[in-house]
Amino acid sequence: MLLDDFSELEKTRHEKMLRLRAEGTEPYPTRSSKNMSNAEAIKAFEAAEAKGESEVPDVVLAGRIRAIRDMGKLCFAHIEDGSGKIQLFLRVNELGEEKMAGFIRDFDISDFIEASGSLTRTRRGEITLMVHDFSMLAKALLPLPADKDQVIDGETVRHSVLTDPETRYRQRYVDLAVNPEVREIFKARAKVVSTVREYLDERGYLEVETPILQPIYGGAAAKPFTTYHNQLHQELFLRISFELYLKRLIVGGLDRVYEIGRDFRNEGVSFKHNPEFTQLELYEAYTDYHGMMRIAEEMISKAAFKLNGHYKIQYDGQEIDLTPPWPRLSIRQGLIDFAGIDIIDYPTIESLETLLKEREIPFRPGSPRGKLIGILMETYIEPRLIQPTFLCDYPRDISPLAKNVPGDPSTVERFEIFIGGVEMGNAFTELNDPLEQEKRFMEMAKAYAADDEEQHPMDHDFVRSLAYGMPPTGGMGIGIDRLVMMLTGKNTLREVILFPHLRKIED
RNA sequence: GGGCGCGUAGCUCAAUGGUAGAGCAGCGGCCUUUUAAGCCGUUGGUUCAGAGUUCGAUCCUCUGCGCGCUCACCA
Numbered sequence: 001m002l003l004d005d006f007s008e009l010e011k012t013r014h015e016k017m018l019r020l021r022a023e024g025t026e027p028y029p030t031r032s033s034k035n036m037s038n039a040e041a042i043k044a045f046e047a048a049e050a051k052g053e054s055e056v057p058d059v060v061l062a063g064r065i066r067a068i069r070d071m072g073k074l075c076f077a078h079i080e081d082g083s084g085k086i087q088l089f090l091r092v093n094e095l096g097e098e099k100m101a102g103f104i105r106d107f108d109i110s111d112f113i114e115a116s117g118s119l120t121r122t123r124r125g126e127i128t129l130m131v132h133d134f135s136m137l138a139k140a141l142l143p144l145p146a147d148k149d150q151v152i153d154g155e156t157v158r159h160s161v162l163t164d165p166e167t168r169y170r171q172r173y174v175d176l177a178v179n180p181e182v183r184e185i186f187k188a189r190a191k192v193v194s195t196v197r198e199y200l201d202e203r204g205y206l207e208v209e210t211p212i213l214q215p216i217y218g219g220a221a222a223k224p225f226t227t228y229h230n231q232l233h234q235e236l237f238l239r240i241s242f243e244l245y246l247k248r249l250i251v252g253g254l255d256r257v258y259e260i261g262r263d264f265r266n267e268g269v270s271f272k273h274n275p276e277f278t279q280l281e282l283y284e285a286y287t288d289y290h291g292m293m294r295i296a297e298e299m300i301s302k303a304a305f306k307l308n309g310h311y312k313i314q315y316d317g318q319e320i321d322l323t324p325p326w327p328r329l330s331i332r333q334g335l336i337d338f339a340g341i342d343i344i345d346y347p348t349i350e351s352l353e354t355l356l357k358e359r360e361i362p363f364r365p366g367s368p369r370g371k372l373i374g375i376l377m378e379t380y381i382e383p384r385l386i387q388p389t390f391l392c393d394y395p396r397d398i399s400p401l402a403k404n405v406p407g408d409p410s411t412v413e414r415f416e417i418f419i420g421g422v423e424m425g426n427a428f429t430e431l432n433d434p435l436e437q438e439k440r441f442m443e444m445a446k447a448y449a450a451d452d453e454e455q456h457p458m459d460h461d462f463v464r465s466l467a468y469g470m471p472p473t474g475g476m477g478i479g480i481d482r483l484v485m486m487l488t489g490k491n492t493l494r495e496v497i498l499f500p501h502l503r504k505i506e507d
Numbered sequence: 508g509g510g511c512g513c514g515u516a517g518c519u520c521a522a523u524g525g526u527a528g529a530g531c532a533g534c535g536g537c538c539u540u541u542u543a544a545g546c547c548g549u550u551g552g553u554u555c556a557g558a559g560u561u562c563g564a565u566c567c568u569c570u571g572c573g574c575g576c577u578c579a580c581c582a
Contacts, residue, residue, distance in 0.1 A: 007516090
């Protein structure tokens with residue numbers, strides 16, 4: 001029970017709550033008669049002042065008490081609502097002895113209060129509500145972590161800020177309540193998503209929703225979460241991508257589709273991996289991966305501009321310029337530039353394995369050639385791609401859903417977007433040859449036959465859909481969490497996911 | 508999953524093989540324009556949990572739990 005664990009401090013608050021109730025004041029009243037936000041109040045006062053008035057009467061404000069400065073016969077407090085903070089000024093002349101004492105006795109920092117009165121400016125010049133009356137809106141039994149703002153030369157310095165990552169993520173409500181900049185991150189996130197929607201909607205894309213519970217998972221190489229439908233006696237997987245369903249829609253004649261939703265991958269957690277994450281996938285008929293590059297650079301730079309008013313972001317101590325167009329770099333050229341390796345010179349698995357051994361790069365024996373090239377790419381290219389870059393033309397045997405580069409059977413028209421050395425997205429010219437697709441599925445099944453965890457199941461219905469004919473198509477996936485992390489300059493996904501995954505703990 | 512690090516009051520942090528302290532918040536005072544308000548006084552701890560070593564452990568050792576970093580994994 002909540003009360004059983006109360007500290008002395010919390011018991012004191014509980015007693016205050018009970019006392020209010022005993023005195024006939026409901027500590028959790030049903031409604032508020034707040035008639036403007038704190039930000040509106042400040043605007044209203046400034047407007048009145050511009051007209052030569054020194055007061056705005058009949059204002060009812062409400063919010064969470066964030067600071068109390070009690071001076072006996074008068075008292076200042078700051079309250080905060082979703083729009084910001086404003087100061088309250090309580091004076092015994094206005095309120096009377098009893099009411100004034102009641103405030104000091106019953107109200108604490110983090111309680112929600114409603115106060116009516118008139119707006120004025122204090123001697124120190126702060127726009128303030130001169131309180132004529134006040135009441136409790138919600139008593140807080142647990143105190144929020146104490147923090148204080150100090151303004152030095154116009155800059156706000158915060159003291160005793162809640163920083164413990166575990167508390168911040170497990171009790172995000174406390175983090176949000178106490179750290180205004182955290183609220184800003186999630187406003188930024190919402191803005192990025194709405195900018196993306198706006199961009200795609202303007203281009204005739206249809207937003208769709210496809211199954212999260214899937215009888216066959218696919219579209220990426222990842223371990224799925226499994227679940228079970230009791231009535232149907234059926235094993236189900238939480239999707240690892242939307243790809244195979246969205247391409248079925250292209251077959252069906254929905255020429256431009258996108259979905260923003262959650263993917264689930266049963267894998268390790270890191271600064272750039274969360275078991276569930278938000279993905280944008282989009283598919284457009286009659287275009288290819290070049291078309292996807294144009295969309296990516298336009299859409300992402302637009303999101304950055306809407307957020308910050310310019311194309312530059314600070315990430316991990318470096319300035320990143322998102323101004324389009326972004327450079328295109330083939331994996332082959334990248335390896336020549338950064339590693340002095342031309343993969344054309346290493347046509348066989350054996351020659352690549354020798355190269356990797358020489359360079360003391362670990363790899364799993366028995367990997368296909370494309371996988372080894374992938375390892376070289378991760379080692380030499382990815383960390384260098386700080387400025388936004390399309391890394392193009394991937395090995396075929398690690399890209400079973402992408403179409404070949406014409407005339408080059410070992411390479412496919414695929415790119416990944418790198419910003420700040422982190423993969424932001426993945427796109428390709430979609431494979432639309434049904435027999436080739438079926439063959440690729442079988443190759444993957446063979447390649448991973450020994451590895452139970454990475455079984456890549458054949459999706460016969462998807463192959464069948466392609467057999468009905470899919471037009472040439474470009475498709476792309478962009479990790480929204482990673483994008484927001486980059487655009488807000490955070491160094492971990494956990495900062496941009498409201499409730500990041502943490503280990504279960506006994507409460 | 509491996510390696511390294513961390514876990515002390517509600518929050519931010521000190522300290523020591525001899526039984527834990529500060530600021531903020533809380534509580535009691537003083538103060539009629541403050542803003543990290545100030546001043547005086549004061550409460551508050553299973554030092555993450557358990558076991559071991561020791562006369563004595565918050566400190567040393569081990570195990571567990573949680574968090575962080577990192578490696579692996581992640582077409």
